[in-house]
Amino acid sequence: MHTPTVPTVIDNLRLPRWLLPSDWPQPDGVPALARLAIEAGRVHAVQPAKQAPARSAATWDAAGMLALPGFVDAHTHLDKAFTLPRMKQVQPGLLGAIDAMLNDRVNWTPADVRERAARGLQWAWECGTTHLRTHVDWWEPDATPMAWPVMAELAQEWAGRVRLEQVSLIKLPLFEDADQALRLAKQVKATGPHALLGGFVHSTNWSEAALRNLLVAAQACELDIDLHVDEELNAASVGLQTTARLLREIGYEGRVVCGHVCALAAQPEAQALATLDAVARAPITIVSLPATNLLLQDAVTGRTPRLRGITLVKEARERGIPLLFASDNVQDPFCRLGSFDPIEAMGTAALVAQLDEPFDTWSEALCRSDWLQRAPTARPTLVGAPADLVLFTDADRHGWPSRSARRLVLRDGRVTQGDAAPFLPR
Template structure:
């Protein structure tokens, strides 16, 4: 039996207490909290009832931008300066020692932490290049199957060191896609100039079209480049900074007919573009159906270290993108590695950091930021029926907090995590009131 009634639930969007009926891995109904006398008459025999007493219920958290192959390397691969160039060199060397078992162990440990934090879906970029080959990708492919009971895992074949810049990478990306990678990635920030940038974007789209997979780029991480030095008028009659990778990605998306299938991560350089040009870029991204994933925690860690005065932090213009109608979300990026030694799997903590970094300061702003860690990234990942409405997948997390104020005060303990209606992860230290039988669960 997997029928489950969750009573006394305070939905994350507010309002009166609700009863959530779960069966067959989906939400059957979300109804006003009934009178206790009515409740006993409505419960079918064998149904398990969980009483929340007003605790907050969220859709399962979604991390749409992570690097599980590098996770948990901070102690082994320390970073001395924090500069992006040094970290890239350090990590490039570290990959030569990666083994299947090493990647698998670190990534599994990270996924276990994700589950404890109520994360039920992750998109991970996995390095594919001549140094590491397909070692990391194959380890993550094993974990995708092993953890499917608890987490939807999407794997992006990612050329961290570039494609033309590291000969042999294109062939390995093709093999990774043939072996079942879910998406192909690009690293437009690695390109030496505008011509190289355009060639890499074109190569990534050619692979995407060949294998009919979606695309997820890293683009415009840098903040030192003069994004206004090459401004030209394009076919739509608008001016754009041509050395901003997002511009060519958006235009190539349209020419490939890939609207709704492309994501751009980071986009730090947008913060360095003049307001009028920024508005053009935001509108272009919306028109092209390109989603943007911001990673404020890692961008704050890595950017602006060379600025003696007025350190630039390189967090993309999230509010302007949202106002323009671009689909946006927020991810963690790196988790306890040299790119961000402090990164972790707690998306509530990530939401607080991102809200501060993006100047989202009201309670409604924070609700929006929580949406950017749940339903918004689920949409980008193509997870249909993800939320807390009737018919949605019953992937949800119950927190100790009973209000948004409690949440901000630190009552963030996860009391229950469900994936498709079944309990996952370790039992909470203070169990909820459960009646009528054990919680539907699944052994890892």
């Protein structure tokens, strides 16, 4: 018998609390199961489920299966991915990883970068990601990186499957000169609407003037910004708090993403919380990268790390700051692990940050691609959105994201990964 892969109704789905209307029935405090109607590849309606749905080829009974919208992987490095196997030795910590990466650049060709990046995109597609943002190392002020046009080509090739954005990861000293900062911003702007201006903001290269030039140049070119900020456990780091202040001073009108911000976890409580209060008043989204930060922060050869390296995710969420978890580096000197599956980042975060209700509450941090946009949605809804869904066939809400490896992925309502046979009438 032919296995249909385009349902018109999926009944008895378990959706997370954050994705449901505020008046959704919650018997015993648990959201009631949902019934999704799908038309022309989009979610037409979401209603409480029928208790005994008609079982047919077009109506699936999910029997309480967990489901999420397609994922956003908001911070990755496709240009570096899968380089670790060709490296001999990597010194511990962030700066050791940077040195190893610089040494590997002699192996880079457009074909090499394309093969590795395309492999990463394929893995992301298979796990259920619909939106992926990659940073691209940019070291020279007057030369476009080899990987930059490769990512632009891949963004076109993957359009309609994975939305690929690229960020210029430029070391902060290259913005010391205001004219040069503007030239860099114009180069990024010329790439297209999927490109963003970025920078590496760290205590080893700190310059408030350079950071201001970066922000002003982005404003002049109407570019959104994505920064590596305070990726260290130095309590004296002020990148995040200065970014929030400068955005207000220049009246910046776009969206700024600040990744890592590990230093918050090392600062005195009052200082860290005051910084987050300022961030909450700015157009800033925070992206936490739990796997890479665990591996790089407090890293010393032959010594068990004492500090976790993850930023203050609970305190950020309490203040209404948009917060996402992401994969970051995959199988390169910065992180030897990974598979471009945001669920892995969630599993790590749930343990290291001691997150309550990972499915009902924190899964939002894997799915809110609007938090990367200039005007985030007030309350998310599936209605009217593409039927891009990930169904977890083995997981339950108490243990999720454990047992999440086996999943069914739908794109525009059509199964692209996994086996639909269990949903069909026998």
